[in-house]
Amino acid sequence: MKTLTIILTDGPYISEYAEIAYKIAIEALKISQVNIFLYLDAVNIPKLGQKPSLFGNAGLLFQDLAERGAVVRACVRCAAARGYLAVEDGVCPDYHQGIKITSLYDLAEMLKESDKVIALSR
């Protein structure tokens, strides 16, 4: 497998999909490129300043993935609808480092170049 793309649509704490995606990505990064596309409510995952009392900080998990080389992108329409705006080159001041806001067309490109796609969605 050369490229794995993971698509998420849930927000960070309504399910454990963010954590599951993180674990899959960590393993996949050992052998392949990993793309993660945050769609619909999943654009809330990389929000800065989360302080969950019962769970790990999902935003930090995805910053960690980006630092390990995963490409983590959030849908611009979904992000704008929830108040996340990119200032330059897809960088959002409300997001953890390494996660960029991008066009939905990037999802199509990710799919085209992928050998395997996992969509975690309810």
Place this chain on the structure above:
Amino acid sequence: MRSVFYLLDAAPYGSEKAYGVLNAAAVSIKMDVTLGLYADGVYLALAGQDSRALGVPNLADIIYAYPEIRVLAHEPSMAERGLLRQGLIERVELADEEVFMEQIREAEGFMIL
């Protein structure tokens, strides 16, 4: 990946789900893309949708705007909801269980968003 099957199993209005699936399908048209309407998703197949009172886009317009997207409605789901006598969007193909599942199996990617 050269082909992708998006499955919509939620009603078209009342959440962002159907709009999200349609947009994902629309940007995927460089691949062979199929939208499968299943369970409550089959309500998207009905002709004459009018969403003006809801203040949201008419999702049928997206189906008309992207003829590259093959749209299948799962016939058993239509029957279970008493919709088989309803008029459908002209582009929508009715697919029985076997055909619907065959299309899922043949696609390189299968997505429920």
